[in-house]
Amino acid sequence: MLKxxxxxxxxxxxxxxxxxxxxxxxxxxxxVKPKKRPLQVYWVAASIIVLLCASIIFLTYPDKEKDxxxxxxxxxxxxxxxxxLGDGSTVYLVSNASLSYPKAFTGDxxxxxxxxxxxxxxxxxxxxxxxxxTEKVTVRVLGTAFNIKTSKDGEFELTxxxxxxxxTEKEGGLSLEVVAGQSAVFTGNHLYKYQNRDKNIFEHYVxxxxxxxxxxxxxVHVINQNGDSFVVLKGNQLKNSRLNVxxxxxxxxxxxxxxxxxxxxxxxxxxxxxxMSQH
Numbered sequence: 356m357l358k359x360x361x362x363x364x365x366x367x368x369x370x371x372x373x374x375x376x377x378x379x380x381x382x383x384x385x386x387v388k389p390k391k392r393p394l395q396v397y398w399v400a401a402s403i404i405v406l407l408c409a410s411i412i413f414l415t416y417p418d419k420e421k422d423x424x425x426x427x428x429x430x431x432x433x434x435x436x437x438x439x440l441g442d443g444s445t446v447y448l449v450s451n452a453s454l455s456y457p458k459a460f461t462g463d464x465x466x467x468x469x470x471x472x473x474x475x476x477x478x479x480x481x482x483x484x485x486x487x488x489t490e491k492v493t494v495r496v497l498g499t500a501f502n503i504k505t506s507k508d509g510e511f512e513l514t515x516x517x518x519x520x521x522x523t524e525k526e527g528g529l530s531l532e533v534v535a536g537q538s539a540v541f542t543g544n545h546l547y548k549y550q551n552r553d554k555n556i557f558e559h560y561v562x563x564x565x566x567x568x569x570x571x572x573x574x575v576h577v578i579n580q581n582g583d584s585f586v587v588l589k590g591n592q593l594k595n596s597r598l599n600v601x602x603x604x605x606x607x608x609x610x611x612x613x614x615x616x617x618x619x620x621x622x623x624x625x626x627x628x629x630x631m632s633q634h
Contacts, residue, residue: 443478582607
């Protein structure tokens, strides 16, 4: 005789029908009510998702504007390329030298990267020091004038024209303060300081200057930094005029004559001051 397997589904169905017919089944006992989650739970979950998405976007797409640097390079073998930075500091870049700098200095410092040789005239700002990074040393200044020479093998030389500069080794940590008339050199993995005797060391930076698409206000600012006469521009529109110009061993009088001819300006001399205006 074959042994039958019990049909549990049929048995449960019969039992359920009997209980229902005899009104012994409580509807509330078998209906399972879904639990409603508090509204705050959904808001918390949504907030977490938003924060995670924002973090992913930030990590995937960094702030390129903050990290972006402009590069100024002098490919002219005879002239010194002169550039005024956004803070008012002036850079005199010699042949085959390059300078990387931000479009605008933000934060608590002004930082640039130099390869080659240049002279700097730094706009004074005690709250935001100016830092020049080279391969082996860091130069820290507040407001002064000096030149820097670097080489591909890391050698470094600096001479201060006015003010004071702090030079620090990147590896050894040795730091020297260099004042006007002194020089600092980094050679043989060591930093030294000595008294400079060359009075004409800065002359070649201003003897053959070239300005490329520079505002007239910035050009006149450079002339006033180095000349024995003072130049004044009349009119804001004139100050914003842009110019490509080169000066060869020119004095202030000759430079203003060249500018006046190029832009058709009126020039007037009163004692030691040269006034330039539009006709």
